[in-house]
Amino acid sequence: VIVSAILKGKGNAVVTARPTESLQAISKLLVKHRIGAVIVCEPAGPPLGILSERDIVNAVAAFGAPGLDRPASEAMTRDLLTCEPGNSVDELMTIMTNSRVRHLPVVEQGQLLGIVSIGDVVKCKLDEASAEVGLLRDYVMAGR
Numbered sequence: 107v108i109v110s111a112i113l114k115g116k117g118n119a120v121v122t123a124r125p126t127e128s129l130q131a132i133s134k135l136l137v138k139h140r141i142g143a144v145i146v147c148e149p150a151g152p153p154l155g156i157l158s159e160r161d162i163v164n165a166v167a168a169f170g171a172p173g174l175d176r177p178a179s180e181a182m183t184r185d186l187l188t189c190e191p192g193n194s195v196d197e198l199m200t201i202m203t204n205s206r207v208r209h210l211p212v213v214e215q216g217q218l219l220g221i222v223s224i225g226d227v228v229k230c231k232l233d234e235a236s237a238e239v240g241l242l243r244d245y246v247m248a249g250r
């Protein structure tokens with residue numbers, strides 16, 4: 107299975123925030139959309155970074171509650187690890203495990219096409235495994 111198949115299922119929409127938005131405002135955005143990370147960019151601009159729940163926890167650990175007033179630009183990860191629509195789900199698992207990240211924006215030729223989370227990858231592997239079990243069961247039954 108490749109990334110474009112996952113996007114076909116979940117869509118291309120990406121929740122984004124501007125670099126000047128506060129961590130407090132972004133916390134509300136994460137809760138509203140029931141997600142763990144936003145891509146940081148200017149409207150219609152290229153991705154500048156990613157800001158996850160972990161970045162918010164780090165800011166609170168370092169600065170206490172006032173950390174929530176800091177802007178996204180000061181808490182986000184700028185070195186974006188990305189994937190492409192043609193990458194396999196196994197490749198994503200390797201990147202996520204080795205780099206300890208849970209979200210990979212899907213980017214092709216500088217264009218943001220979607221986002222894939224570790225939950226999307228796990229769901230895909232579970233679907234794959236249960237399809238395989240079904241096939242094996244049919245095979246065994248046919249031979250009886």
Ligand SMILES: NC(=O)c1ccc[n+]([C@@H]2O[C@H](COP(=O)([O-])OP(=O)(O)OC[C@H]3O[C@@H](n4cnc5c(N)ncnc54)[C@H](O)[C@@H]3O)[C@@H](O)[C@H]2O)c1
Nearest residue numbers: 119120121140141142143144145221222223224225226229
């Ligand atoms: N059953 C499913 O289809 C499915 C898929 C993914 C996650 N989940 C569940 O959601 C929970 C949390 O998942 P998670 O830790 O992988 O991450 P998450 O909460 O950030 O992601 C949840 C879903 O939102 C999407 N998403 C995340 N950030 C987004 C953004 N900025 N813009 C657009 N979409 C975005 C993800 O791709 C994923 O489909 C877990 O309990 C997981 O099992 C379920």
